[in-house]
Amino acid sequence: MSDQATAAADALASGSDDYDDNKPARVRGIMADGRRRSLVSIITMTVLCVLWTVPTVGLLVTSMRDRNAQAETGWWTALWNGGWTFENYRGVFDKAEIGGALLNSVIVAIPATIIPIMFAAFAAYAFSFMDFRGKDLLFILIVAVMVVPIQVAFQPLLNMFGSNGLGISGQFIAVWILHTGFGMPLAIYTFRNYMATLPKTVIESAKIDGATHFQTFWRLIVPMSVPVIAAFAILQFLWVWNDLLIAKLFLATDNATVIVKLQGLLGAQGQGTELLPAGAFISMVIPMVVFFSMQRFFVRGLTSGAVKG
Amino acid sequence: VTAGTDRTVDVESPEPGEPTPPDEAQLRGDGGGPGSDPDAARWGKVLLGLVGMVLVGWFVWNACLSFAYHPEWYADSKVLIGVLALIVGVGGAFFFFYFLNMLVEGLPGRASRGFMPYAFMLPGFGLIALMLLYPTIQTINYSFANADATEYVGLENYRTTFASQDFRSAILNNVLWLIIVPAVTVFLGVIVAVLADKLSTKGEKISKSIIFLPMAISFVGASTIWLLVYQYDPANEPATGLLNAVWRGLGGDPQTWLQNSTLRLNSILMMVILIWLQVGFAMILLSSAIKGVPEDTIEAARIDGATEFQIFGRVVIPQIKGTIITVFITVVILVLKVFDVVYVLTDGRDKTQVIANLFFAKLFRDSQSGQASAIVVILLIAVTPVLIYQVRHFRKEELGR
Numbered sequence: 242m243s244d245q246a247t248a249a250a251d252a253l254a255s256g257s258d259d260y261d262d263n264k265p266a267r268v269r270g271i272m273a274d275g276r277r278r279s280l281v282s283i284i285t286m287t288v289l290c291v292l293w294t295v296p297t298v299g300l301l302v303t304s305m306r307d308r309n310a311q312a313e314t315g316w317w318t319a320l321w322n323g324g325w326t327f328e329n330y331r332g333v334f335d336k337a338e339i340g341g342a343l344l345n346s347v348i349v350a351i352p353a354t355i356i357p358i359m360f361a362a363f364a365a366y367a368f369s370f371m372d373f374r375g376k377d378l379l380f381i382l383i384v385a386v387m388v389v390p391i392q393v394a395f396q397p398l399l400n401m402f403g404s405n406g407l408g409i410s411g412q413f414i415a416v417w418i419l420h421t422g423f424g425m426p427l428a429i430y431t432f433r434n435y436m437a438t439l440p441k442t443v444i445e446s447a448k449i450d451g452a453t454h455f456q457t458f459w460r461l462i463v464p465m466s467v468p469v470i471a472a473f474a475i476l477q478f479l480w481v482w483n484d485l486l487i488a489k490l491f492l493a494t495d496n497a498t499v500i501v502k503l504q505g506l507l508g509a510q511g512q513g514t515e516l517l518p519a520g521a522f523i524s525m526v527i528p529m530v531v532f533f534s535m536q537r538f539f540v541r542g543l544t545s546g547a548v549k550g
Numbered sequence: 551v552t553a554g555t556d557r558t559v560d561v562e563s564p565e566p567g568e569p570t571p572p573d574e575a576q577l578r579g580d581g582g583g584p585g586s587d588p589d590a591a592r593w594g595k596v597l598l599g600l601v602g603m604v605l606v607g608w609f610v611w612n613a614c615l616s617f618a619y620h621p622e623w624y625a626d627s628k629v630l631i632g633v634l635a636l637i638v639g640v641g642g643a644f645f646f647f648y649f650l651n652m653l654v655e656g657l658p659g660r661a662s663r664g665f666m667p668y669a670f671m672l673p674g675f676g677l678i679a680l681m682l683l684y685p686t687i688q689t690i691n692y693s694f695a696n697a698d699a700t701e702y703v704g705l706e707n708y709r710t711t712f713a714s715q716d717f718r719s720a721i722l723n724n725v726l727w728l729i730i731v732p733a734v735t736v737f738l739g740v741i742v743a744v745l746a747d748k749l750s751t752k753g754e755k756i757s758k759s760i761i762f763l764p765m766a767i768s769f770v771g772a773s774t775i776w777l778l779v780y781q782y783d784p785a786n787e788p789a790t791g792l793l794n795a796v797w798r799g800l801g802g803d804p805q806t807w808l809q810n811s812t813l814r815l816n817s818i819l820m821m822v823i824l825i826w827l828q829v830g831f832a833m834i835l836l837s838s839a840i841k842g843v844p845e846d847t848i849e850a851a852r853i854d855g856a857t858e859f860q861i862f863g864r865v866v867i868p869q870i871k872g873t874i875i876t877v878f879i880t881v882v883i884l885v886l887k888v889f890d891v892v893y894v895l896t897d898g899r900d901k902t903q904v905i906a907n908l909f910f911a912k913l914f915r916d917s918q919s920g921q922a923s924a925i926v927v928i929l930l931i932a933v934t935p936v937l938i939y940q941v942r943h944f945r946k947e948e949l950g951r
Contacts, residue, residue: 315789363671364671381941500771525771528768
């Protein structure tokens with residue numbers, strides 16, 4: 242699992258207010274604090290934003306041009322050279338069967354996002370609110386395995402999951418287990434760091450009221466941890482959806498995800514190359530929607546949490 | 551298989567098992583005698599929990615296998631199977647914990663308290679042991695064995711690997727990736743974070759979203775996007791790739807960018823993709839760090855007559871050093887394992903090989919599992935300094951908590 246998520250989740254959980262429009266305190270530029278508008282910033286940022294967007298716009302425009310237009314003229318000339326069509330999108334669904342691949346991606350991604358959250362939340366609860374022997378050592382183990390490259394797992398696990406072993410290689414369950422396992426260190430790490438900031442008194446009073454750990458976990462800790470759970474869920478979902486290696490190695494052709502399909506299209510020469518941009522764009526739509534819609538939900542959860550805390 | 555599971559248990563059990571058995575034995579001796587009613591109820595709970603766990607496990611396992619091997623039971627409908635899989639997977643995880651908790655709660659007082667933390671951690675750690683610890687040991691083991699892991703060959707794999715031109719080239723490229731990508735990403739991240747901070751609220755929000763957007767894009771998707779940018783067309787045809795269009799506009803000849811290894815240009819062009827994907831992540835972290843810098847430290851410097859550059863270099867940067875290091879390390883780890891972009895775009899041709907891609911080629915194209923394992927072990931050794939740093943950093947932070 243990409244370790245960058247650690248830091249991202251940390252930042253999101255610890256209250257970055259980048260997308261927060263409820264706080265008027267940080268109005269910038271000429272507005273509230275009366276500083277002059279910075280021309281350098283405006284120009285540089287505009288240039289950077291254009292540079293950052295142009296490649297994606299290029300993909301989008303190319304995906305909507307026919308085979309000849311794609312091959313013969315640059316996409317930036319599409320306005321006057323034309324060649325517009327939606328055939329590629331139809332073709333991607335008809336010829337490349339990307340619909341089934343999209344569904345496979347959903348089937349892979351949702352359980353692979355939710356199951357690690359459950360497992361990790363329980364472990365993080367134990368780390369945060371229980372005392373036991375070996376606690377520090379086990380947590381350091383978590384920190385350490387976050388860095389281990391997942392490549393170590395392929396050969397041994399292909400053997401274990403393969404037909405001479407458990408016989409689940411190629412099936413969804415294999416990939417769920419893998420993503421759950423690989424996402425686990427990061428999930429435990431971020432959840433525990435967040436739970437460590439929750440007030441201990443709440444747990445104590447629940448205990449006095451006779452609540453078991455199981456009840457305390459579900460009724461108190463999980464609701465209080467929604468921000469960090471949401472943050473991790475976004476990152477894990479993106480990671481699973483966008484993963485190529487695990488899906489390629491552990492899923493049968495029938496169960497291939499949209500990213501594996503896209504990689505197949507990329508390798509194809511000649512016939513069907515005009516479908517590639519459309520396929521790529523389709524593969525990007527769902528993660529982007531999830532990313533931006535969840536983010537807003539997530540910020541709201543975060544600000545309400547901040548008010549209470 | 552059995553060997554595998556045994557090993558997993560070995561890794562897992564010494565820790566959790568150690569402190570509890572004496573308690574349990576002692577309490578069982580104490581509580582078992584009277585055979586009173588609450589005791590019976592308690593052991594009933596233990597039994598029910600145990601049976602429940604086994605049943606849940608059995609059910610989930612078989613349900614998943616039936617999705618795979620008997621789709622006709624589900625009207626061959628992918629959607630139905632997907633929904634059921636979701637329910638079985640998530641519900642199964644929930645009920646597994648439910649019964650596990652029931653079992654542990656049923657144990658006598660002290661044993662229950664002693665066991666509870668381990669019970670809560672067991673599924674998570676079990677998977678870590680199965681997916682990461684066991685394979686690591688096994689991979690180290692394989693790295694001393696021959697191509698199909700039937701015989702030990704000593705250090706042969708390491709010798710072959712270090713002697714191969716491909717490997718040396720991969721190492722050199724990985725070092726280049728490591729020098730260039732994290733530094734540029736952090737640098738651009740800081741620039742964007744600082745400049746966006748000076749825009750109006752709306753401008754900041756929009757520009758950050760734009761820079762951040764690629765974070766949602768897969769490496770394969772990003773490679774497709776940039777493949778269009780690097781597209782080559784001969785000089786007698788109009789350019790369809792943006793880079794060649796610009797290059798020809800400046801008077802150059804059309805280039806096959808991804809095959810051009812002069813000064814490792816093709817590798818650098820692939821690094822651009824990774825940087826494009828990562829700057830948003832760097833910016834988000836750095837931006838929240840910069841906003842966290844106390845205003846009065848900046849004011850004080852300003853009153854002392856410091857220029858904006860001096861303020862930034864001497865006041866802001868030292869205060870966000872921790873975040874800069876975090877981002878840097880994170881990108882370093884990512885870059886060490888860089889695979890998708892290279893695999894999809896060049897597959898290591900034209901001097902672009904990297905370690906992770908070489909591993910993949912050895913394992914699946916050449917069927918040299920021994921050498922492939924040796925390569926991963928070398929990669930593992932390469933990440934060890936980062937690992938040690940992470941652990942140290944964590945301990946220091948814990949002390950400050």
